[in-house]
Amino acid sequence: MLSPDPIAAPAAYQALLLSLLGEDDPLLAQAATLPGLRAVLIEVPAVIRQRPAPAEWSVLEVAGHILDAEIVYSGRYRFILAHDAPRLPGYDQDRWVDRLHHNEDDPEDLLAQFTALRAANLALWQRTTEAERERVGLHDERGPESYDLSFRLIAGHDRFHLDQARRTLAVVRPPRG
Secondary structure (H helix, E strand, O other): OOOOOOOOOHHHHHHHHHHHHOOOOHHHHHHOHHHHHHHHHHOOHHHOOOOOOOOOOOHHHHHHHHHHHHHHHHHHHHHHHHOOOOEEOOOOHHHHHHHOOHHHOOHHHHHHHHHHHHHHHHHHHHOOOHHHHOOEEEEOOOEEEEHHHHHHHHHHHHHHHHHHHHHHHHHHOOOOO
């Protein structure tokens, strides 16, 4: 499944991510990400750094991107909750994956960082009120985004990229038999 470009087609990108969440509880969807991430990283460790094609990410790079998004959204959530209509800068996901050398990451370190950040973000969500979840930040590329929308987008984002990691693993995994 190809994703619409988040910068060139922001509405289509949001719609895709929200469709992947559907009516599911975003808290439960996000809580399910860590076991899924761990599963793709430990299933066949010998191939998690292998790209299925030159311009595509390896399983480990996909996992690094999921961590990057968690880092970015950790800040966005807090800016939205603590400031009035804060600016939410975008970022170049390909540049981050490349320049942060995610294909060289230690999978256990990556999982530990993700685990800590995700736990903090789920706890933050659980202690916010409906009114706080309606607070809005101004995304540079997509315009106004509430804390609620941001939280739901990340749940869909997790699902999109976990599926990408599984598809990548299916391509690079040695044949079973």
